[in-house]
Amino acid sequence: MSIIHVDSLSKHFNSIKAVDNVNFDVREGTIFGFLGPNGAGKTTTISILCTLLKPTSGTAIVDGYNCVTQPAKVRRSIGVVFQDTTLDKDLTAYENLLYHAILYNVEKSERQKLVDDALMFIGLYERKNDLVKRFSGGMKRRLEVARAMVHQPKILFLDEPTLGLDPQSRNNLWEFITRLPEEKGVTIFMTTHYMDEAEVCDEIAIIDRGKIIARGSPEELKKSVGGDVIYLKTTNNLKALSIIREEMSLTGKIKGDELFITVTRGDACLPELIRHLGDIVKSVRVQRPTLNDVFLNLTGKEIREETPDSMDEIKESVRAYRRRFDRT
């Protein structure tokens, strides 16, 4: 059954359609990924689902409650990790989590235990009395996810959870996020513009310019690209092209000094291909489709960077300032 139901949701900022007639459902206990370039409308959608922003039209139902008319009930059901950190760096890890528990009206008798459990789950229990500003970027992110889990929400929203983290911290964070649905029974709704991160999702919606342009499991989406791509370098590309057409009835294309063919099973096709072409082949590689190819295939372009408005610029400079002065 679906725990999030979104129906013809739109959000306009003046003339800009940040979210444009979006529909989707999220099944309980799954990881749902919102994938798209910066400025595609991911954060706007999350803000609406978290009741921080009112939609222009359409409905959003979270855990059975309407985000516009029952915001307080929605907020009780969800935990949120925003793109920018909302930890208080001048408080300790323990204080950050304790205040969260109080804000969410967690019973006094349970607070201590829930906070300690959360800290143990992310492996920061030993450092609970350290100020957050002494933590590394990866530790802060983990702490933030742990904080969002303290009140035992049914749904966890993660907006670009790994933004600005080094590869090791990213892996570390994913390792622990992917444990959550099974161990804590939580549904995860996340956004990302890293294609490789979306691989962990059970279902993905690809969003571009406010519209959902594709939906499905990572496997389904990759299949939609039409199979593997074989890249060849030969001594005579034109001759190779005609051999492939005549002997194997496949259509290849030339891009730069390379030749590429899209086939269903690249590994199975390779021996035959080399037998036909003989020694004009200089090099060959097979590429499995990635979600990146899915995106390219659908939109015909690389991930587009949005021109920032002035508030974004300010935020960016604050982020840069923080990065420089944080003792990470």
Add this chain to the structure above:
Amino acid sequence: MIELRVVYVISAREFKKFLREKSRLFSSLARPLIWLFLVGGGLSRIVPTGGNITYLQFFFPGIIGMTILFTSIFSAISIIWDKEFGYMKEILVAPVSRTSVVVGKAVSGSIVSTIQATIVLMLFPLVGLKLSLLSVLLIIPLSFAISFSIASIGILIATFYESFESFSIIMNFIVMPMFFLSGAMYPLRKLPEIFKLIAHFNPLTYGIDALKNVIIKEAGEMGADFSLPLDLTIIFLVSLVFIFLGTKAFNRRV
């Protein structure tokens, strides 16, 4: 509806941070001290005050008022700052009422402001004032009440805060005039009519007047312009009206 747990969390957080950040305490105390001794000290040489107090003594309640004004306004403005950049989002996405958030912010700003005002107050022997223990104990809750009224105004101002540029606009067109037209530096009754009129609509005027009523009781024509009960009534009404307007504006914006 006001949820006490929200007011508690916002205040406890502010208080802990205040205790941990020693530099913030020092820098916020620097301003009143500079004004008191560098501005007040100079003026006291050329301004004949008449009656039985020096200009520095007359200025002292005004300096406490200044400490309250700056600390309260800026801690209130951080409500928007926090929303864009940090912790406020954590509070706003929690199942708590916006009214509690606004009241919590006003209370937390007032706590910090009261501590700073009290520290400045303890300098009273340096300007030759004599205060009884009772007066000192009275000024502390009084400072809290004034702080709360100013913080309520600050929150309303904060909802108009759009960008970094508005910061200097707020400074130059709201905070500084509020200070100069509050009776902090000149007795109201000596101001030109037009300024006197404006000063009557300045909430800080009554806050500083209340402080004058306690700190410089027997200053004659350099002393308070209104009675203490009138001052307190206005401080109370201002708090009530502005916290209401601030909450409405904050609800609409956030």
